[in-house]
Amino acid sequence: MTTKITIIYDNPQDEAAFEAGYPEQVGLAKNLPGLQRFEAAKVWPKEDGSPTPAYRLFDMYFEDYDAANAAVATEEAAALFPKIFELATGGVRIVFADVEQG
Template sequence: MAETKITVIYDNPTDPEAFESAYPAEQLDAARSIPGHLRFEASKVWPKEDGSPTPAYRALDLYYPDYAAASAAVATPQAAAFFEAMQRLSTGGVRVLFSDIEISQH
């Protein structure tokens, strides 16, 4: 069975400074505490050269051995704390995806 990844896509927040001040503890550290992930990635979308809004602001990816492990992870108290903070901080919107990794190069 292929790996599964959970991706959180944060849309542009209404107050980027407030988001950035809370992000390290309430999202990065909280995501790292969700059990069972094989690896963790965080990224920030490059600003557009013309100054127009980007299609998203940040993303987090948590990789799990399979769908069952990812599903079990999001049912933990650590995930509950992460998702509560995610909803509160994501003033511009947020999307969460579960994806089957079809091709991996790690």
């Protein structure tokens, strides 16, 4: 079953700094072994101006859980994940999930 790793970025302290560093993370993610595809999304702002529950979402798709798990134990992941935590000044959550449709 296809597995995805989702990175949920909370609202950064400095949006401009986040956006300046974000393309590098996307580029590093593309180097993960076994990556089949990815999706990047920016959360729409709330109409009332209150903070959104997240700022950006990044999904990386792999053939299965074993492939995703193996990918995060590589040199490529060792280059990616410290950059994620460095840039995520508002917080970040990373989850593995089975894709049930698609």
